[in-house]
Every structure is written in structure tokens, then in C-alpha cells.
Amino acid sequence: MSTPTSKAIGIDLGTTFSVIAYLDANGKPKSLPNSEGDFITPSVVFLEEDGVLVGKEAIKAGALEPDRLAQFAKRDMGEAAFSKPLAGELYPPEVIQSFVLAKLKADAETKIGPFTQAVITVPAYFNEPRRKATQDAGKLAGLDVIDIINEPTAAAIAFGVESGFLNEKGESAKTERVVIYDLGGGTFDVTIMEITGQEYRVKATGGDVYLGGIDWDYRLVELIAQKFMEKHSDLDPREDPVGMQRLLREAEDAKRSLSQRESVSIIFEHKGEGIRATLTRQAFEHLSADLLERTRFTTQTVLREAGWEWSDVTRLLLVGGSSRMPMVANMLTKLSGRAPDASLSLDEAVAHGAAIYAGVKLAQGTSSNTPQPTIQNVNSHALSVLGVEAATGRPRAQVMIPRNTPLPVNAKSVFQTQKPNQYSVVVNVVQGGDASGNNSTPIGRCVIRDLPDGLPQGTPVEVIFRYRSNGRLTVKARVPRLNIEATLAIERASGLTDEAIQDWDDYLTEKRQPPPLPGSKNSKSGPPPLRPNAKTPPPIKKR
Numbered sequence: 098m099s100t101p102t103s104k105a106i107g108i109d110l111g112t113t114f115s116v117i118a119y120l121d122a123n124g125k126p127k128s129l130p131n132s133e134g135d136f137i138t139p140s141v142v143f144l145e146e147d148g149v150l151v152g153k154e155a156i157k158a159g160a161l162e163p164d165r166l167a168q169f170a171k172r173d174m175g176e177a178a179f180s181k182p183l184a185g186e187l188y189p190p191e192v193i194q195s196f197v198l199a200k201l202k203a204d205a206e207t208k209i210g211p212f213t214q215a216v217i218t219v220p221a222y223f224n225e226p227r228r229k230a231t232q233d234a235g236k237l238a239g240l241d242v243i244d245i246i247n248e249p250t251a252a253a254i255a256f257g258v259e260s261g262f263l264n265e266k267g268e269s270a271k272t273e274r275v276v277i278y279d280l281g282g283g284t285f286d287v288t289i290m291e292i293t294g295q296e297y298r299v300k301a302t303g304g305d306v307y308l309g310g311i312d313w314d315y316r317l318v319e320l321i322a323q324k325f326m327e328k329h330s331d332l333d334p335r336e337d338p339v340g341m342q343r344l345l346r347e348a349e350d351a352k353r354s355l356s357q358r359e360s361v362s363i364i365f366e367h368k369g370e371g372i373r374a375t376l377t378r379q380a381f382e383h384l385s386a387d388l389l390e391r392t393r394f395t396t397q398t399v400l401r402e403a404g405w406e407w408s409d410v411t412r413l414l415l416v417g418g419s420s421r422m423p424m425v426a427n428m429l430t431k432l433s434g435r436a437p438d439a440s441l442s443l444d445e446a447v448a449h450g451a452a453i454y455a456g457v458k459l460a461q462g463t464s465s466n467t468p469q470p471t472i473q474n475v476n477s478h479a480l481s482v483l484g485v486e487a488a489t490g491r492p493r494a495q496v497m498i499p500r501n502t503p504l505p506v507n508a509k510s511v512f513q514t515q516k517p518n519q520y521s522v523v524v525n526v527v528q529g530g531d532a533s534g535n536n537s538t539p540i541g542r543c544v545i546r547d548l549p550d551g552l553p554q555g556t557p558v559e560v561i562f563r564y565r566s567n568g569r570l571t572v573k574a575r576v577p578r579l580n581i582e583a584t585l586a587i588e589r590a591s592g593l594t595d596e597a598i599q600d601w602d603d604y605l606t607e608k609r610q611p612p613p614l615p616g617s618k619n620s621k622s623g624p625p626p627l628r629p630n631a632k633t634p635p636p637i638k639k640r
């Protein structure tokens with residue numbers, strides 16, 4: 098008897114748009130449409146009193162009640178709560194993302210039947226808490242996340258297989274040196290990668306978490322508002338939430354049209370007044386030249402960090418919906434001296450690559466002689482332990498794993514206890530920041546408790562980091578003198594605890610309903626949403 102073959106599913110859980118794809122009977126990646134018939138689903142959630150809307154419908158509902166609308170939740174993955182309260186309550190970002198995943202899953206199942214296993218993609222720079230949060234979001238949506246892979250890696254696999262520089266197992270005939278330029282809706286990423294056979298080696302990554310298509314939209318919002326106020330000087334449409342929504346929609350429409358045409362006419366109405374204007378592509382490019390320049394500068398910097406020249410590069414891949422703007426390819430052609438490769442499905446490439454990877458992964462599960470791509474990542478931020486300099490008593494960040502180190506990697510460093518008779522040792526793990534630990538992000542802390550009496554000052558404490566290829570980090574602290582090895586779990590600095598995930602999972606599985614909202618009748622039954630004063634996450638940068 099044959100066991101039913103698992104479906105190979107890949108999901109691109111994007112900041113602004115998400116895509117789900119599978120491998121069809123011929124092993125070809127295909128995007129699956131949602132219930133509205135679209136292949137890309139806005140990563141937008143609207144919490145109703147007694148239900149959840151996701152995607153286009155959420156956007157529509159949100160235009161009237163913006164306080165129930167969640168957008169850009171991906172930016173907050175790994176934080177304790179989504180930065181914007183929804184109807185007055187804070188929710189974990191993984192719960193919001195799980196609603197997006199649950200819609201993708203349910204809609205896809207109407208086309209290809211039930212499944213649970215899937216590969217989900219994350220940005221290359223996602224740190225450990227953010228990866229864990231993504232995995233948890235999958236779990237909450239009823240998915241068995243067989244692996245998490247980086248978006249640029251997935252894109253390279255999709256491009257490679259589609260254009261033939263990789264075979265269907267993701268194998269290259271010769272060494273390819275690839276630059277992946279991904280300009281999405283709210284983020285920009287550059288990745289430098291070498292592919293030899295089935296070995297994917299990331300050389301360097303970089304980017305900007307606050308740069309994407311939305312910034313181009315805002316340039317047009319300003320322009321349209323200005324033109325409107327030239328005629329109706331006492332009426333600023335930006336000050337009215339509904340006016341602002343309309344401005345944004347008009348701006349994005351115009352932007353998209355300008356990717357096809359040299360000029361568009363803009364019609365904008367607000368409170369009974371209207372204007373009509375013509376906008377040329379040239380004027381648009383002029384208005385946004387500094388944004389494009391930021392991506393040029395980052396691309397050049399990351400290439401240099403990889404130690405490459407443009408002449409070393411064999412492929413220059415464009416990913417992300419915003420790479421459709423002709424200014425992107427023009428700039429890159431000038432910069433690199435070569436025409437970039439753009440596939441037909443710029444915004445589907447990541448999901449397609451994830452589906453191909455899921456296929457290879459599942460085949461590996463059934464027969465051990467199917468070779469599998471190995472992916473070597475680098476860490477995009479230095480990982481350090483915060484300590485105190487013995488001589489000066491000043492804080493010092495001891496770098497354990499420098500930025501852009503190939504993964505997996507193990508690192509060991511020996512610290513000392515600060516005082517005599519210390520009963521516990523705390524290892525504070527941070528990422529990024531300077532030598533004194535300023536501007537670093539806490540990742541978690543390892544604590545050894547219940548040390549015996551009489552431990553002298555300066556007792557060596559060994560700290561061991563194990564950083565795996567998928568970006569997950571394990572930290573271990575040891576006091577060798579006591580001849581005991583304390584195995585410690587990282588106390589996460591943020592994100593959901595295992596119990597909290599279980600609570601949410603029970604709640605969502607039993608009810609398949611939204612978490613309770615204040616004043617609703619089920620507010621007693623589920624785990625309560627986080628209170629704004631419980632643990633307020635750092636505010637996200639305002640544009």
C-alpha cells in the first residue's frame with residue numbers, strides 16, 4: 098500500500114502581500130488563488146466583534162474602522178505585542194500573522210485538498226525571536242512548519258529552476274554568484290549568494306526595514322495633496338483619515354500605472370472638491386530619486402562586504418513588487434553594467450522557491466538518497482554577551498559571533514563571576530550595538546541558579562553559542578569548576594512563551610474564532626489579549 102504523498106507547499110508571508118504555492122503533478126511551482134480569485138493576498142487583518150477578515154475584505158472594512166485594522170504585523174514579529182492596539186487591545190504579532198496563514202491555508206485547501214506541512218519564508222536578516230515567532234504563527238494556523246528558509250534563497254531557487262541555471266533539485270551546473278535585490282512593500286533586502294551544486298552559501302546580507310513601495314506611495318500622496326491645496330487651500334485631505342486612505346489608493350494606482358506607461362492622469366476628489374493632474378514617469382522618478390539612491394548605496398555596500406566586484410557576479414535577480422518600477426532595473430543596469438534578470442512572477446518567486454524547497458525536503462524524507470540543497474546562511478547582526486569590564490566596571494559587549502559569519506557556527510568564550518559567593522550567573526545575550534552594548538537588541542538571557550556557597554570571585558563561566566543554519570540560536574552556560582553542566586533554556590526577551598502559545602492554540606483550535614475583544618461576550622473564555630500597560634512594545638519608527 099502506498100502512503101498518500103504529501104503536498105509540497107511554500108508560503109511567502111510578506112510584510113504587505115503573502116503568496117501560497119504548491120508543486121503540481123509535474124513538479125512545477127504554481128501559486129494558489131485565494132477565495133477572491135487573487136494570487137497575492139494583502140497581509141492585512143481586520144478584527145470584527147465576532148470574526149476576522151483577512152486580505153482585500155479587511156482593507157475595505159478598515160477604511161471605515163481603522164482602529165480594528167492590522168497592517169505590517171511582520172515588522173513586529175518577535176516583539177511581545179503588535180505595536181498598534183486593535184479596538185483598544187494589544188495582540189501578539191504571531192496571532193495576527195496566523196490569521197493571514199489560516200486564510201491562505203483554508204483557501205488553498207479548497208483547490209488542492211487538505212494539508213498541514215509547509216515551508217514558510219522569512220527575510221535573511223530575521224533574528225532568532227522573529228524566526229521562532231514565524232514558526233509559532235504557523236503552528237497557530239494549524240500548519241506543521243517543516244522548515245523556515247530565507248526569502249532570497251527561495252527566490253534564487255525559483256529563478257534558477259525557472260530559467261534553467263538550476264535543475265529541479267535546485268542544483269547548479271557551475272558556480273553561480275548571485276545578487277538578489279528585493280524591494281517589497283515596506284522593506285528592502287539585498288543578499289549576496291554563491292551557489293555550487295546544491296550548496297547555497299550566503300556571503301552577505303543587508304537592507305532597510307523601513308524602505309519599500311509605501312515610501313514611493315507617500316511621495317505621490319504629498320504631490321497630490323499639494324496640487325489639491327493649490328486649488329483648495331483651506332482643505333488638507335491628509336488631515337482626514339478617509340481622505341488619507343483615498344490619497345494612498347490614488348497614489349498607489351498611479352505608481353503602478355507608471356510602471357507600464359510614461360504618464361498617467363490623476364483624478365482626486367475630497368469633500369466635494371476635485372482636481373485633475375497629469376503625472377509623468379520622469380517627474381515621479383525625480384520625486385523619489387533619493388529613495389532609489391538609498392537602495393543603490395545599500396546594494397553597493399553589501400557587495401563590498403561580500404568582497405566581490407560587479408565583474409564577479411553571474412546573476413542579478415530582481416524580487417518584490419516594487420522592482421517592477423522601471424527606475425530599479427535602469428539604476429541596477431548602470432550600477433552593475435549588466436541587465437538584471439526579472440522573472441514574470443516578481444512577487445511570486447519567493448513562494449515558488451519555497452514550494453520547490455518543500456518538495457525536495459519531503460522527497461528526502463521518503464528516500465534517503467535524494468540529495469537536498471544545503472543552505473549556508475550568515476548572521477546579519479553580531480551576537481554578543483553583555484558583561485562588565487573588570488578593570489573599569491563599565492558595560493562591555495563581548496562579541497561571540499561577528500556579523501556575516503557563515504552558519505552553522507559554534508562559539509565559546511570564558512567569563513568570570515563578578516563577586517565572591519555568587520549564587521547565580523546571568524548571561525545577557527544581545528545582537529547588534531556597539532562595544533559598550535549601546536543600541537543593541539536583547540535576545541534573551543541564560544540564568545544558572547542555585548550555585549553552592551563559597552564560590553570565589555573570578556570563577557570561570559563558560560558560555561557556548563550554537564547558531565544553526567536556520568538562524569535559531571541555543572545558548573549554554575557552564576561552570577566547569579563545579580564539574581556540572583547546567584543546560585539552560587534561553588529566557589526569551591520577547592515573543593510568546595510555550596504556555597502562551599498553547600493557550601492561544603487551544604483557544605483558536607476550539608473556537609476558530611477571534612481572540613476576545615473588550616466588551617464581547619466571550620472575553621472571559623480565551624486567553625486575554627495583552628493589556629496596553631502589561632508590556633508595551635517599543636513604538637515602531639514613524640515615517
Ligand code: ADP
Nearest residue numbers: 111112113114281282310353356417418419421
Ligand atoms: P512584500 O513587501 O509583502 O514582500 P511585495 O513584494 O508583494 O510585498 O511588494 C509589494 C509592493 O509592490 C507594494 O508597494 C506595491 O505597490 C508594489 N507594486 C506591485 N506592483 C507594482 C507595479 N506594477 N509597479 C510598481 N510597484 C508595484
Ligand code: MG
Nearest residue numbers: 111112281417
Ligand atoms: Mg517579499
